[in-house]
Amino acid sequence: MNTFDISVIIVAFNEAHDIGACIESVLNWVNEVVVYDSGSTDGTPELCESLGAKVYRVDWPGDGPQKNRAIDSCTSKWILCLDADERVSEGLKTEIQQAVNSDFDHVAYSMPRSSSFCGTFMRHSGWWPDRIVRLFRNHQARFSNLTTHASLQFSGSLGKFRDPIIHYAYRDLFESISKINDYSEKGAIRAFENGKRSSLAKAIMKSLWSFLRTYILRLGVLDGKMGFVLACSNAHETWYRYLKIWLLERHR
Numbered sequence: 001m002n003t004f005d006i007s008v009i010i011v012a013f014n015e016a017h018d019i020g021a022c023i024e025s026v027l028n029w030v031n032e033v034v035v036y037d038s039g040s041t042d043g044t045p046e047l048c049e050s051l052g053a054k055v056y057r058v059d060w061p062g063d064g065p066q067k068n069r070a071i072d073s074c075t076s077k078w079i080l081c082l083d084a085d086e087r088v089s090e091g092l093k094t095e096i097q098q099a100v101n102s103d104f105d106h107v108a109y110s111m112p113r114s115s116s117f118c119g120t121f122m123r124h125s126g127w128w129p130d131r132i133v134r135l136f137r138n139h140q141a142r143f144s145n146l147t148t149h150a151s152l153q154f155s156g157s158l159g160k161f162r163d164p165i166i167h168y169a170y171r172d173l174f175e176s177i178s179k180i181n182d183y184s185e186k187g188a189i190r191a192f193e194n195g196k197r198s199s200l201a202k203a204i205m206k207s208l209w210s211f212l213r214t215y216i217l218r219l220g221v222l223d224g225k226m227g228f229v230l231a232c233s234n235a236h237e238t239w240y241r242y243l244k245i246w247l248l249e250r251h252r
Contacts, residue, residue, distance in 0.1 A: 004100050006030040007074035007138070008082060010053075011066045015084035016042040018168065023051045025087040029097065031076045036066055062147030074138055081134045081152075082165070086113075091163030096135060099159060107156030108136035115167040117230050118176065125220035125230050126213075133158065134165065148186045170233075180237045188244035198245035207239035 008026050012019055012035055023033055033053040037045045038060035045055045056073065060066065071079060078100050082088070088096070092111055099109060112129035114121055122128060133152045141154035170176040214220045215231035223230065 003029055003031055004097055005077040006080055006096070006100060006135075007076035007078070008033045008080045009036070009067060009070035009074065010034070010048075010082050010084055011036045011038070011063070011070060012040060012044050012048070012084050013038045013060065014040045014042045014044060016040070016044045016047050019044060019084040020047055020051065022082055022084050022087055023048065023053055025089075025093075026080070026082070027051065029093065030080070032074070034070050034073050036070045036073075038066065062145070062150075064143040064145045064147065064150030067143045067150060071138070071142065077138055079136055079138050079141075081136075083167075085168045087166045087168075089114075089163050089166050092161055092165060095161045095163055099135070099161075104159060105157055106159035107140050108133050108152065108154050109159040109161055111135070111161040112164040113167050114164040115169040117170050117226055117233075118172055120223070120226040122220075122223050122227070122230065124218060124222045125215075125227050126218040127230075129164075131160075132165070135161075146190075148183070148190070176233050180233065180240060184237050184240035184244055187241045188248060191241070192245050192248045196245060197249055198242040200243070200246060203239055203242035203246060206242045207235045210238035211235035 008030050010019065010022065010033070026033060033051070035045070035048045035053045035055045037048070037055055037057050045057060048055050054073070058069065067081060080096065099106070110131045110133045113132050115127050115130065116122070117127070136152060136154060140156065141152050143150040143152055170179065211231045211234065214234045215228060220227035220231045
């Protein structure tokens with residue numbers, strides 16, 4: 001199979017359960033796969049190397065800085081950024097291949113992301129189409145310096161793909177609860193450092209609003225029982241984030 005002038009970047013930490021399938025979804029049609037691993041102990045680096053990826057074992061400066069490190073290691077004209085729990089669908093692969101071989105002057109491309117929650121792919125609840133910008137020209141885009149959920153910064157024309165990235169966001173309730181704690185902790189610290197303050201009443205109202213926004217305004221009710229569970233999960237993450245901001249203020 002012909003390879004295309006694309007480097008794939010993945011930042012990882014203990015992703016042996018996911019990253020193999022991610023890499024396999026781009027094998028044999030991209031120039032290189034670049035993995036930046038921040039101290040995995042589950043065999044992630046060795047697995048990636050066995051699949052032909054270039055693995056860099058480094059510290060963890062945060063999401064944006066780590067991805068920018070990976071960009072600096074790429075040798076191709078185009079860069080595709082993936083998370084370990086994502087896969088490139090067959091339709092998206094074809095669109096990407098056509099785009100990088102075209103004469104279009106787009107600097108970057110967005111694509112929808114189809115995400116699963118505890119085994120169910122959500123079609124509402126604010127989870128679809130969930131457009132993200134992941135394919136971009138090398139040397140023409142960088143990620144923001146946010147330590148979590150950094151966004152791509154670029155100047156120029158944006159193209160759009162129709163087919164999605166497949167995203168196994170939360171495999172089960174245990175993972176959902178774990179991520180609720182992790183995301184709320186990091187979000188609270190970042191918000192507090194940026195001057196945001198909270199209270200017990202604010203935490204209650206914000207979490208209630210999060211549930212209503214997911215389940216009613218974003219039509220989570222159409223996702224059935226799992227739509228309700230997801231709305232509760234979002235409400236819990238919001239509740240703990242604002243509660244932690246309030247506690248940070250009390251303790252400091």
